[in-house]
Amino acid sequence: MSETLDQEPMATIAVVNAGVSDPSSTRLFTDRIAQRTVAILSEAGISAAVRTIDLAPIAVEIAQALVSGVPSEKVQDAIERLASADALIAGTPVYKAGISGLFKSFADLIDDDLLIAKPAILAATGGSARHAMVVDDQLRPLFAFLRALPVPTSLYAAPEDWGSTDLGRRIDRAATELAVLLRSGAPRDIADGNWARYQHRFGGNASRAGKPDADLDFDSELMRLAAGGRPRSTAEPD
Amino acid sequence: MQFGIFSVGDIAPDPLTGYTYSEAERIDNIIRIAQRADEVGLDVFALGEHHNPPFVPSSPTTLLGHIAALTKRIILSTSVTLMTTNDPVKIAEDYAMLQHVAKGRLDLMVGRGNTVPVYPWFGKDIRQGVALALENYNLLHRLWREDVVDWEGKFRTSLQGFTSTPRPLDDVPPFVWHGSIRTPEIAEQAAYYGNGFFANHILAPNFAFKPLVDLYRRRFEHYGHGTADQAIVGLGGMSFIARRSQDAVEAFRPYFEHYPIFRGSRLEDHMAATPITVGSPQEVIDKVLTFREGFGDYQRQLFALDGLALPVETALEQIELLGSEVVPVLRKEFDSLRAPGVPEAPTHASLVTAKYGDAAPRQPRPNPNRGDNLSGVSPYQDSDPSVRAQFPVIV
Numbered sequence: 001m002s003e004t005l006d007q008e009p010m011a012t013i014a015v016v017n018a019g020v021s022d023p024s025s026t027r028l029f030t031d032r033i034a035q036r037t038v039a040i041l042s043e044a045g046i047s048a049a050v051r052t053i054d055l056a057p058i059a060v061e062i063a064q065a066l067v068s069g070v071p072s073e074k075v076q077d078a079i080e081r082l083a084s085a086d087a088l089i090a091g092t093p094v095y096k097a098g099i100s101g102l103f104k105s106f107a108d109l110i111d112d113d114l115l116i117a118k119p120a121i122l123a124a125t126g127g128s129a130r131h132a133m134v135v136d137d138q139l140r141p142l143f144a145f146l147r148a149l150p151v152p153t154s155l156y157a158a159p160e161d162w163g164s165t166d167l168g169r170r171i172d173r174a175a176t177e178l179a180v181l182l183r184s185g186a187p188r189d190i191a192d193g194n195w196a197r198y199q200h201r202f203g204g205n206a207s208r209a210g211k212p213d214a215d216l217d218f219d220s221e222l223m224r225l226a227a228g229g230r231p232r233s234t235a236e237p238d
Numbered sequence: 239m240q241f242g243i244f245s246v247g248d249i250a251p252d253p254l255t256g257y258t259y260s261e262a263e264r265i266d267n268i269i270r271i272a273q274r275a276d277e278v279g280l281d282v283f284a285l286g287e288h289h290n291p292p293f294v295p296s297s298p299t300t301l302l303g304h305i306a307a308l309t310k311r312i313i314l315s316t317s318v319t320l321m322t323t324n325d326p327v328k329i330a331e332d333y334a335m336l337q338h339v340a341k342g343r344l345d346l347m348v349g350r351g352n353t354v355p356v357y358p359w360f361g362k363d364i365r366q367g368v369a370l371a372l373e374n375y376n377l378l379h380r381l382w383r384e385d386v387v388d389w390e391g392k393f394r395t396s397l398q399g400f401t402s403t404p405r406p407l408d409d410v411p412p413f414v415w416h417g418s419i420r421t422p423e424i425a426e427q428a429a430y431y432g433n434g435f436f437a438n439h440i441l442a443p444n445f446a447f448k449p450l451v452d453l454y455r456r457r458f459e460h461y462g463h464g465t466a467d468q469a470i471v472g473l474g475g476m477s478f479i480a481r482r483s484q485d486a487v488e489a490f491r492p493y494f495e496h497y498p499i500f501r502g503s504r505l506e507d508h509m510a511a512t513p514i515t516v517g518s519p520q521e522v523i524d525k526v527l528t529f530r531e532g533f534g535d536y537q538r539q540l541f542a543l544d545g546l547a548l549p550v551e552t553a554l555e556q557i558e559l560l561g562s563e564v565v566p567v568l569r570k571e572f573d574s575l576r577a578p579g580v581p582e583a584p585t586h587a588s589l590v591t592a593k594y595g596d597a598a599p600r601q602p603r604p605n606p607n608r609g610d611n612l613s614g615v616s617p618y619q620d621s622d623p624s625v626r627a628q629f630p631v632i633v
Binding site: 060063064067068069070071072073076201202203216218221222223225226227228229 | 368369372373376379391420421422423424426427430431441442443446447448449450453461499500501502503507508511512
């Protein structure tokens with residue numbers, strides 16, 4: 001599902017929803033977070049479009065891609081939506097005291113450099129408040145590995161939270177954090193200015209991988225070894 | 239344009255009968271397949287190298303040496319020769335010897351190998367895989383071009399005054415393809431030396447490897463070997479052919495869908511999304527022509543068609559169909575579509591002509607044994623007479 005605002009969108013927010021029921025409380029949660037984020041961005045004069053990636057309908061294709069290495073069209077489309085987003089909201093149910101296998105399976109398919117410096121709100125829903133730390137214990141390290149920028153406030157909704165105004169306040173806090181990060185331009189500056197310093201999959205799905213040579217340092221140690229072991233170009237005579 | 243087949247020599251139970259070939263049977267079958275490929279006029283037979291079951295070809299030069307004696311025209315190659323876990327000195331020696339016994343009907347494709355335990359089994363570190371492949375090839379390249387090599391690197395014992403014997407046939411090294419599907423450094427090395435670049439165009443979305451092939455083409459031009467469209471490109475592929483389209487799909491389906499990495503996948507989905515080519519001869523022809531549209535004119539197309547537990551009789555039929563109904567048409571089509579100035583893949587004959595023109599090729603004849611190669615420029619009789627070797631005198 002995608003909601004497009006009337007104005008020309010200036011920011012794109014991708015939502016990854018690993019909830020499987022219909023209606024899904026995880027989807028309800030990520031919709032709520034997305035709505036508040038758009039509203040808060042709008043107050044700051046930034047219009048935003050939200051594109052939601054529901055994982056349940058492509059669960060089988062995600063599993064096939066894990067085994068065969070070949071993403072289906074829908075899985076590839078989901079990866080490209082993430083790659084082109086300016087920020088993301090990740091929502092997973094908690095199963096067996098952990099993030100859902102479906103969410104992790106999808107995460108295992110994306111390029112390591114797909115989400116570099118993208119602001120992210122991390123969210124989970126669970127049947128008990130006892131699992132509230134799953135977001136910080138499991139989602140946060142995953143997004144740290146992906147070198148995304150998770151906002152300071154993690155969001156978790158246990159059944160009782162749906163009747164609590166505190167949940168709304170926490171959502172607003174996280175949404176504000178995301179909006180500030182986006183408005184600051186820091187995420188783009190980090191990715192643009194530092195791109196060559198991250199490891200990349202050549203010709204991969206990351207949005208800056210469109211011009212693959214831009215990712216390549218032909219003066220790296222390995223590249224010089226490839227060219228017969230030549231010395232650094234700075235050491236070469238003119 | 240060269241068309242051929244490549245095999246990794248895998249063994250798996252036939253999903254229809256449950257029968258599993260013994261290693262002895264599989265080795266015999268590989269030989270039959272290579273012979274049939276030669277008889278039907280295919281250009282290339284390439285054999286992989288593996289060091290773990292269920293693969294049999296651990297020693298490709300031994301098997302290819304035997305096949306060389308049984309075949310007449312076909313070029314023998316590898317898919318791939320492991321450039322990481324083999325000693326480049328031994329590669330230089332083994333493949334030069336094979337080049338001699340095959341009378342020049344030999345090239346090779348070098349690659350890294352991705353089976354993790356093979357590296358430690360051979361005393362190597364997979365985390366150094368790219369550097370190993372690059373450095374080892376740099377040494378191999380020199381061993382085949384310089385009679386005496388002094389060399390020092392990170393991964394191998396240094397060499398002082400080493401001569402790799404025999405020297406390549408006619409003093410022209412076998413042509414080398416660098417195989418890779420993800421590593422820009424390997425494309426760079428192929429481009430630097432003006433060698434071939436081979437992308438195993440299977441098990442990935444259509445044209446997934448085009449950025450890498452394009453990088454190789456640009457860098458080939460950068461290093462002055464010709465224009466980007468003159469770079470030497472090869473593609474792997476997987477095919478299954480039957481006279482009627484539906485028969486091909488039905489016959490191939492159990493083999494495809496029972497293979498471990500394809501379990502849970504539908505053959506039709508892979509046919510649509512990946513380069514795998516299953517169908518009538520015309521459908522295979524049409525799909526291979528799309529490869530040319532996507533990658534540009536290229537020089538070598540290899541098909542994997544004896545894997546996935548297919549019975550040898552089926553593989554032999556595939557070779558017949560490929561040789562009689564598919565490749566003749568593809569040759570004509572590729573010839574008529576090829577842009578002017580795009581070269582064929584180098585062969586021993588073309589490399590000899592390029593090096594010597596009409597002159598007779600060098601035939602290195604060793605000097606009498608002097609116990610070392612350290613003190614002269616060449617251990618061969620045709621070394622530059624103006625350079626005098628200073629032998630140590632022992633009184």
